[in-house]
Amino acid sequence: xxxxxxxxxxxxxxxxxxxxxxxxxxxxxxxxxxxxxxxxxxxxxxxxxxxxxxxxxxxxxxxxxxxxxxxxxxxxxxxxxxxxxxxxxxxxxxxxxxxxxxxxxxxxxxxxxxxxxxxxxxxxxxxxxxxxxxxxxxxxxxxxxxxxxxxxxxxxxxxxxxxxxxxxxxxxxxxxxxxxxxxxxxxxxxxxxxxxxxxxxx
Amino acid sequence: xxxxxxxxxxxxxxxxxxxxxxxxxxxxxxxxxxxxxxxxxxxxxxxxxxxxxxxxxxxxxxxxxxxxxxxxxxxxxxxxxxxxxxxxxxxxxxxxxxxxxxxxxxxxxxxxxxxxxxxxxxxxxxxxxxxxxxxxxxxxxxxxxxxxxxxxxxxxxxxxxxxxxxxxxxxxxxxxxxxxxxxxxxxxxxxxxxxxxxxxxxxxxxxxxxxxxxxxxxxxxxxxxxxxxxxxxxxxxxxxxxx
Numbered sequence: 001x002x003x004x005x006x007x008x009x010x011x012x013x014x015x016x017x018x019x020x021x022x023x024x025x026x027x028x029x030x031x032x033x034x035x036x037x038x039x040x041x042x043x044x045x046x047x048x049x050x051x052x053x054x055x056x057x058x059x060x061x062x063x064x065x066x067x068x069x070x071x072x073x074x075x076x077x078x079x080x081x082x083x084x085x086x087x088x089x090x091x092x093x094x095x096x097x098x099x100x101x102x103x104x105x106x107x108x109x110x111x112x113x114x115x116x117x118x119x120x121x122x123x124x125x126x127x128x129x130x131x132x133x134x135x136x137x138x139x140x141x142x143x144x145x146x147x148x149x150x151x152x153x154x155x156x157x158x159x160x161x162x163x164x165x166x167x168x169x170x171x172x173x174x175x176x177x178x179x180x181x182x183x184x185x186x187x188x189x190x191x192x193x194x195x196x197x198x199x200x201x202x
Numbered sequence: 203x204x205x206x207x208x209x210x211x212x213x214x215x216x217x218x219x220x221x222x223x224x225x226x227x228x229x230x231x232x233x234x235x236x237x238x239x240x241x242x243x244x245x246x247x248x249x250x251x252x253x254x255x256x257x258x259x260x261x262x263x264x265x266x267x268x269x270x271x272x273x274x275x276x277x278x279x280x281x282x283x284x285x286x287x288x289x290x291x292x293x294x295x296x297x298x299x300x301x302x303x304x305x306x307x308x309x310x311x312x313x314x315x316x317x318x319x320x321x322x323x324x325x326x327x328x329x330x331x332x333x334x335x336x337x338x339x340x341x342x343x344x345x346x347x348x349x350x351x352x353x354x355x356x357x358x359x360x361x362x363x364x365x366x367x368x369x370x371x372x373x374x375x376x377x378x379x380x381x382x383x384x385x386x387x388x389x390x391x392x393x394x395x396x397x398x399x400x401x402x403x404x405x406x407x408x409x410x411x412x413x414x415x416x417x418x419x420x421x422x423x424x425x426x427x428x429x430x431x432x433x434x435x436x437x438x439x440x441x442x443x444x445x
Binding site for chain 2: 008011022024103107
């Protein structure tokens with residue numbers, strides 16, 4: 001067959017628009033997943049921002065000297081863990097629900113890697129959306145909370161604005177978390193045998 | 203270009219067998235089927251439920267591996283293909299039609315028909331043009347942007363037929379294409395398949411127990427308990443029916 005070998009392709013742009021459509025179509029479940037990401041990331045972002053603000057208020061410009069207390073790091077870690085498990089769960093459901101679709105895609109010529117790509121993009125997109133909302137939301141909550149009750153709001157504003165890097169870090173973390181959580185479900189989807197996937201009735 | 207070569211037999215099977223092992227029991231779904239299917243033929247595989255029709259279909263379509271025996275598509279032994287070549291075969295040489303239509307629910311009719319062309323690397327312009335032509339050909343020119351949920355069963359099956367033909371395959375495999383349709387719609391679909399078979403010269407293989415299919419089939423394979431019972435032409439079937 002090599003004499004007539006032509007490419008099997010699935011351009012990234014097509015994969016992304018397919019994933020976006022899938023998310024839009026199953027909006028309510030995607031929303032639940034995104035909300036769980038938002039909450040987890042907002043918690044992290046707020047926690048880090050508050051630490052910065054408190055450190056600035058206590059007069060120390062030495063922001064780096066003390067991080068958040070250990071128990072808070074634990075809480076943030078657990079929030080992220082719960083969030084990751086939520087993504088895995090949601091993606092697994094999404095895969096199960098779409099056995100037939102995956103089987104069909106394979107009969108149309110999709111390779112395993114294309115299916116993998118689709119689900120990874122879907123998970124990552126949800127992580128990105130949830131991450132952006134959560135990171136800004138958490139930062140905003142931390143800022144407003146201290147701004148209204150502080151005796152030196154100017155200092156709070158300054159500290160908050162200089163903490164915007166935390167927002168960026170939180171978003172990146174969210175994307176990584178979602179990507180990692182999607183790997184197992186996406187891999188399972190890509191390895192489905194088309195015959196069994198097609199036979200499956202939801 | 204090999205695709206311009208005309209192979210006499212599009213599909214050939216040799217002693218094709220499939221055994222499913224379920225715990226202590228093993229079931230012979232197919233038991234030694236050797237057939238040759240000509241290019242451009244309209245072929246029906248008939249038999250009761252559980253006779254092995256779908257299994258045969260899956261083997262020929264490269265969806266499942268046989269336990270024994272060989273399948274040749276255009277004289278290529280598909281057991282020798284790697285995953286990539288198999289995907290290539292499914293994308294370009296074979297079109298599939300299913301009983302349950304299996305359209306992608308999130309995509310419109312146009313996008314569903316375009317999908318196999320994306321995998322085959324057809325450019326966007328060409329893809330949309332061909333998808334439109336195919337949908338018009340199957341009588342859905344006014345339903346291009348409808349999602350499957352907005353289409354009737356018969357219309358969904360028409361989209362599926364257009365999708366199966368998207369990459370100009372040499373074979374269209376249809377597994378119970380009329381199984382979920384009423385009598386009248388089923389007949390429309392059968393006639394459409396026959397017309398496309400004649401027009402495009404594409405080999406059509408249907409697994410069915412819809413007797414209406416006999417009227418358009420060149421040959422009928424009767425399968426029972428995983429074995430080929432007999433092969434008849436349409437004329438032979440109607441002669442037998444008159445007795």
